[in-house]
Amino acid sequence: MSSSSENLGRRGKSPHxxxxxQEPEALSKQAWALLFELMxxxxxxxxxxxxxxxxxxxxxxVVRQLGEAPLAMSxxxxxxxxxxxxxxxxxxxxxxxxxxxxxxxxxxRRVKMLVLTEAGAALRERLMARMAEPPELIxxxxxxxxxxxxxxxxxxxxxx
Numbered sequence: 441m442s443s444s445s446e447n448l449g450r451r452g453k454s455p456h457x458x459x460x461x462q463e464p465e466a467l468s469k470q471a472w473a474l475l476f477e478l479m480x481x482x483x484x485x486x487x488x489x490x491x492x493x494x495x496x497x498x499x500x501x502v503v504r505q506l507g508e509a510p511l512a513m514s515x516x517x518x519x520x521x522x523x524x525x526x527x528x529x530x531x532x533x534x535x536x537x538x539x540x541x542x543x544x545x546x547x548x549r550r551v552k553m554l555v556l557t558e559a560g561a562a563l564r565e566r567l568m569a570r571m572a573e574p575p576e577l578i579x580x581x582x583x584x585x586x587x588x589x590x591x592x593x594x595x596x597x598x599x600x
Contacts, residue, residue, distance in 0.1 A: 482575050493567055499534060500567060503556070506540065507564045510553040513542075539563060 490500035498520065505511060505519060517527045531554060534540040539560035545551035556564060581589065 478575075478577075489570060492570065493563060495567075498530060502530065502534065502554075503539065503560060503564050503567060504571070506554055506556045507561065507568070510543070510555045512545065513552045513554060516554060534560070 486500070487497050490497045493500065495503065501520070502516065505516070511519075513527050513531065514524060516531075517524045520527065520530075531540060531542065535542065537559075538557055540554055541557055542552045543555055545553050578586075578589075
């Protein structure tokens with residue numbers, strides 16, 4: 441049982457209690473609580489996954505984020521909820537490994553943009569493939585359940 445399940449259990453409640461409630465607000469809260477519990481349990485393994493690539497968890501998040509487009513260092517600081525000086529040290533370490541490079545922004549030369557190098561992009565591709573491996577509890581679901589879960593997640597992420 442996960443720690444959040446144990447905490448709920450100590451208070452006399454199961455994370456699955458009240459699943460028959462029909463009020464839309466109660467259903468949405470139950471669905472979100474279960475999804476959050478699943479993701480929290482899975483993210484406890486993230487430090488070990490990052491270590492497989494000789495990255496800290498924060499470095500792995502940065503590499504993941506940088507694959508989408510060049511990113512200003514200030515934007516990265518906001519994304520990580522940290523001071524810009526912390527980002528400098530973080531980027532210095534990634535740059536020393538040849539994974540990231542700083543470039544001046546085309547709009548404002550004072551702004552430093554972060555870009556993955558070829559080695560960084562290759563590492564990101566391997567990292568993303570590893571992150572895409574589902575936890576056993578998800579992989580063990582039936583094809584019908586997996587299709588339903590996939591379709592629900594797509595609708596939740598891309599509302600029309």
